Amino acid sequence: MTTSSLSIGELEASYPLYCKALKILIRQGKTGRELQRTVCWDRLRLLHRSLPRQYKSPERLMLMIQTDLSKKVAA
Numbered sequence: 071m072t073t074s075s076l077s078i079g080e081l082e083a084s085y086p087l088y089c090k091a092l093k094i095l096i097r098q099g100k101t102g103r104e105l106q107r108t109v110c111w112d113r114l115r116l117l118h119r120s121l122p123r124q125y126k127s128p129e130r131l132m133l134m135i136q137t138d139l140s141k142k143v144a145a
Contacts, residue, residue, distance in 0.1 A: 081117050088113050089131065096135050105132060 091110040105111050105128070114128040126134070 093135050
């Protein structure tokens with residue numbers, strides 16, 4: 071299924087899955103450039119573009135996840 075054939079509702083329904091995938095990839099040590107080439111990044115970007123008030127950009131999500139993971143490591 072391509073992104074163009076996905077409805078906003080389908081993207082919204084899968085939002086938690088995309089966030090989880092992004093978190094797993096960040097834990098694996100993927101770089102920002104590597105993350106930008108993933109399906110989850112593309113879908114998160116599309117959601118943010120379509121509904122910017124409801125969904126954060128993938129860049130912001132990445133920073134939030136990295137901050138959260140670094141706090142857990144420091145604790």
